Amino acid sequence: MLDLGLEGRTVLVTGATGTIGSAAARAFAEQGARVALAFRHRRETAEALAVELSGPDRGRAFAVPYALDDAASPRWVVAAVEEHWGGLDVLVAAARRRGARREPHARFEDVPEEHWRPLVADAFAPAIRTVQWAVAGMRKRGWGRIALVAPPHAPEGDPGGEFHAVARAGLQGLVRGLVGEVGGDGVLINAVCPGPTPPDRPPTPPDRPPTLPDRPPTAPEGRTAPEGPTTPEGPTTTPEDIARALVFLCSAANGAITGETLTLAGRR
Template sequence: MLDLGLEGRTVLVTGATGAIGRAAARAFAEQGARVALAFRHHREAAEALAAELSGPDGGRAFAVPYALDDAASPRWVVAAVEEHWGGLDVLVAAARQRGARRDPHTRFEDVPEEHWRPLVADGFVPAMRTVQWAVAGMRKRGWGRIALVASPQAPDGAVDGEFHAVARAGLHGLVRGLAGEVGGDGVLINAVCPGPTSPDRPSTPPDRPPASPDRPPTTPEDIARALLFLCSAANGTVTGEALTLGGCR
């Protein structure tokens, strides 16, 4: 059996109450990692998941608030993990903004800036801030893994999904640019780009054809397995990549 080297590692998962974040948190916990669950709205769900993952001895998981629109939140969350466990080894940035598509009946030039600006900002800036604070400690300790949940729309675009694509393209650029700087310090950074996901996105709107009708939707557990490898000691060379899942390109 492949040893992922995650026993005892400390992991921060943002968006931990979403389907992808929840599956990732469980997958890391099953490998013996300690997991901090960053949540935006659903405190009870996050605390219940922390109780589930803590194990009989407790202390292997805890929930922490994470606000996409608060510039200080990423710094505070990373500091909370480092103080609680003495360091942060793995960051999985799975927090995602909602409503990223514009109304298909509204022309691009008619979308007001007060509508598209938060879509772009929430889809990119919080992840970049969190990476900034997380990577500093990883470089000092000489080991770290970072995985961002992005989108295949970043390179390909999508009709009435331009603002989402812009935000996710920023994540791709962050991954590719930062990989060359931090690799010498033992830190690897990648993105995972899932296609239509069930149950997080169980159906395609009736006026929009599925991205790949001959393939089943990617499950959160599929995505979690990809995140596990990219963030493990078994991954010694893969960095700066955007891994597309679900055959959606």
């Protein structure tokens, strides 16, 4: 069995109340890591998840506020984790702004700045600030893992896709640029770019199991229908798919992959 070396490690997940962030938090907790859940709006959700992940040992998870538009928030949240557990081993930056909905037929030149600025600027500055504060302690201890979750891939020609592409390119540039800076100190940094993912939604209550179809989806003769959620273009990437990739990249089992962007396209 592959030893991921995450037992007792300290992990900070930003955007921990979203579908990707919460799946990542659960995946790290399953490996025995202690997880700090950084949230912006959904305090009750974050605190409930902290209770769930702590289990009998109440000290294995806690919720902490984090705001993308507050320049002081990254410093404060990293300091809170280091004070609580004595250090930070892993940063998973999954928080992001979504921006206003663009009209489907709006031309690029007609898109107002209030639409694209959250998609672009808020993908860069918070990630840079949080990595700056997180990496300082990692370098001192000689070990660390950082994973940035980039905006999902939009179908080619999708309205607004160009702004998401700019945000992804910026994060990719950040991880490539930091390889030489922090690699010698035992810190690996990568990005994960999801394919189409299901939208954020509250989990199904335990006493109301999900409704299943009467029969499995059919496919043209000679072909097997894909398993899992789909879009008109094909299967989506599940949050659990992304979480598994994040766990590996941020584990001791990954001793060499750094400066890379892993794209989970959700295609078969």
